[in-house]
Amino acid sequence: MKDSSPRIIREAVDKVRLIDTHEHMPQEKERTARDIDLFETILTHYASSDLVSSGMSPEELQEVRDARLPLKGRFDKFKPFWERIQNTGYARAINIAVRDLYSVDGIGEDTYNELALRMKEANKKGIYKWILKERAGIDISILDGFTSLEEVDGEFFAPVMRFDDFVMARERKDVEALGRECRRPIHSFPDLVQALEYKFERASMTVVGIKIALAYMRSLRFDKASEREAEEVFVNIYNQELLKADWTPEGISLWEARPYQDFVVHKLIQLARGKGLPVQIHTGLQEGNENIITNSNPTLLINLFREYKDVKFDLFHGSYPYAGELAALAKNFPNVYIDMCWLHVISPHGARQALAEWLDTVPWNKVFGFGGDYAFAEGAYGHSVIARENIARVLTEKVEEGSFTEGQAVNLSQKLLRDNAHEFFFGKSDNA
Numbered sequence: 001m002k003d004s005s006p007r008i009i010r011e012a013v014d015k016v017r018l019i020d021t022h023e024h025m026p027q028e029k030e031r032t033a034r035d036i037d038l039f040e041t042i043l044t045h046y047a048s049s050d051l052v053s054s055g056m057s058p059e060e061l062q063e064v065r066d067a068r069l070p071l072k073g074r075f076d077k078f079k080p081f082w083e084r085i086q087n088t089g090y091a092r093a094i095n096i097a098v099r100d101l102y103s104v105d106g107i108g109e110d111t112y113n114e115l116a117l118r119m120k121e122a123n124k125k126g127i128y129k130w131i132l133k134e135r136a137g138i139d140i141s142i143l144d145g146f147t148s149l150e151e152v153d154g155e156f157f158a159p160v161m162r163f164d165d166f167v168m169a170r171e172r173k174d175v176e177a178l179g180r181e182c183r184r185p186i187h188s189f190p191d192l193v194q195a196l197e198y199k200f201e202r203a204s205m206t207v208v209g210i211k212i213a214l215a216y217m218r219s220l221r222f223d224k225a226s227e228r229e230a231e232e233v234f235v236n237i238y239n240q241e242l243l244k245a246d247w248t249p250e251g252i253s254l255w256e257a258r259p260y261q262d263f264v265v266h267k268l269i270q271l272a273r274g275k276g277l278p279v280q281i282h283t284g285l286q287e288g289n290e291n292i293i294t295n296s297n298p299t300l301l302i303n304l305f306r307e308y309k310d311v312k313f314d315l316f317h318g319s320y321p322y323a324g325e326l327a328a329l330a331k332n333f334p335n336v337y338i339d340m341c342w343l344h345v346i347s348p349h350g351a352r353q354a355l356a357e358w359l360d361t362v363p364w365n366k367v368f369g370f371g372g373d374y375a376f377a378e379g380a381y382g383h384s385v386i387a388r389e390n391i392a393r394v395l396t397e398k399v400e401e402g403s404f405t406e407g408q409a410v411n412l413s414q415k416l417l418r419d420n421a422h423e424f425f426f427g428k429s430d431n432a
Contacts, residue, residue: 005406006396012410013392019421020141022280022316022341022371023380027146027153028128031377036123037067038107038116039074044375045287046345047090052289054084075112082107089345093382100385101131101378119378128156131377136384139418141372142425144211144280152206158425160209160280166196167264168217171251172238189231193267200271208425209278209314210268214261215296216286218254222266222304225259233260269308278312278424280339283326284319285346299325305333312424314368318343323354330362337424338362341371344387351387355394359412360403368424369416391416 025031043051043065052061056077064074085091098104102118104111122130132138133156143157152159169175169192179186182195203210214220236252272279283298285291298319305313316339319326330336338358344351358367370387372380395409404412422428 005399005409006392008406009396009399009409009413010392013388013395013413013417014137016137016388016414016417018136018138018370018384019368019418019425020138020341020370020372020380020384021314021339021368021421021425022373023141023143023157024145024373024375025128025141025143025157025377025380026375027151028125028156029153032124032127035067036119038071038112038119039078040065040067041119041376042094042107042378046374046379047085047088047094049287049289050085050088050090051078051081054081056081071113071116075109078107079109089348089386092348093345093379093386095382096385097378097382101135101381128153128377131381132156136372136381138372138380138384141380142208142280142421144213145375158208159206160211161203161207162211162213163196163199163264163268164213166192166199167214167261167268168257169260170237170254170257172240175234175237189227189234192234196264196267197271200268200275204271204275204277207277209280210272211280211282212265212268213282214265215282216291218258218261219295220281220283220297220300222262222301223258224266224303224307225262227263229259230263233257266304269304269311273308273311278314280314280316282317283315284317284322285342293321297322297325298329302329305329305336309335311335312337314339314424316341316371317346317373318351318354320346320350320354323350323357327354327358327361330358330366337366337368339368339371340387341368342373342383344370344390345383348386348390352390352394355390356397359394359398364412364415365420365423367416368421388417 048061052058060077063069064078095106098107098115102115104115104118107115141157143152143159144162146152146159165178169178175186175192178195182198184195186192186195233256236256240251269279281301283296285293286296298315312335314337315326318338318340320343326338330338340351369391370384372383374380374383391413395404395412398404399406399409
């Protein structure tokens with residue numbers, strides 16, 4: 001290998017304009033409409049989970065996040081636990097962001113007040129252009145969690161839509177809410193299916209895919225259920241006794257609702273197939289604490305991959321810690337793709353190991369190298385820095401071991417960070 005190869009590869013990686021496969025950010029106007037708070041912002045997720053894992057109580061976390069309380073007292077509660085998680089990818093992403101964006105050396109006794117002030121001063125129109133486009137080099141992000149399709153800012157985001165409200169309906173009030181949203185009463189199971197089709201049809205004119213995040217609530221094994229079985233669950237929902245005080249139904253259990261849930265998931269995939277839309281699925285680690293990781297093993301989805309051969313499935317988070325299983329799935333199934341969103345901050349080292357393995361086992365066009373997966377722009381920036389470092393290191397190692405030429409590594413940097421995702425979501429590579 002030429003002595004210049006690490007530099008050439010890193011320069012190539014740094015030049016790529018990113019297609020970010022997954023974000024949760026509010027629209028810029030929503031962010032800038034409120035007074036930004038340091039801890040409420042950076043502890044929206046991820047780092048907060050590590051703080052709890054290190055020993056912070058949920059009550060203490062709630063106090064630290066509470067912007068109504070004095071900043072000094074909140075920092076004092078935050079400090080000992082923050083010190084405990086400095087080794088994690090979550091903390092590293094935040095430290096990178098505050099250093100690079102706000103010229104502050106970490107969050108400490110001498111810096112937190114200045115950091116809080118600089119974040120407030122920067123929180124104005126143009127902040128997304130500065131952080132996302134200029135600093136992170138992100139051209140477009142696939143956005144999950146928006147509230148209105150009409151309000152998605154196309155300069156920064158392309159939306160995907162969830163239909164969890166349909167899948168997880170277990171009480172009469174849930175069904176009634178769906179009817180109001182779709183502007184049509186739902187009195188029968190065919191009514192509900194028609195409402196789902198109506199919502200999907202409207203969304204399909206704007207979205208670039210659909211998202212299934214049900215591993216937080218149940219297993220990813222979605223069996224084949226008949227319309228009759230699903231309708232029986234629907235009838236049971238309506239037959240639940242109402243509590244007269246506030247007319248709140250008791251609801252049915254998750255287990256009782258499974259045939260209905262399975263039917264709706266299959267229906268959604270069939271609708272996506274009809275529109276040629278890809279399906280993003282949360283696999284692997286769930287955000288937060290005390291989740292059931294086995295619910296999100298990607299091998300639970302095999303029946304879907306086999307049945308819906310012409311639907312493209314985008315499997316999130318490298319399925320961490322099931323990276324090997326994901327490699328086998330992507331190698332075996334032409335319609336299964338690997339998405340590294342969130343992965344580089346879950347475990348920077350694990351992400352490098354996984355990518356090195358995937359580049360040995362899976363066709364390169366099936367790997368998406370970056371998705372910030374943050375609810376605040378600073379987190380996406382910090383994650384992008386780690387992702388570029390990781391991908392440059394792995395590609396350099398592949399050249400050093402003789403697996404790739406320098407030219408192949410440079411070409412792959414463009415494919416992993418941009419072209420693969422661009423073709424997947426938008427139909428073709430733009431060769432940017």
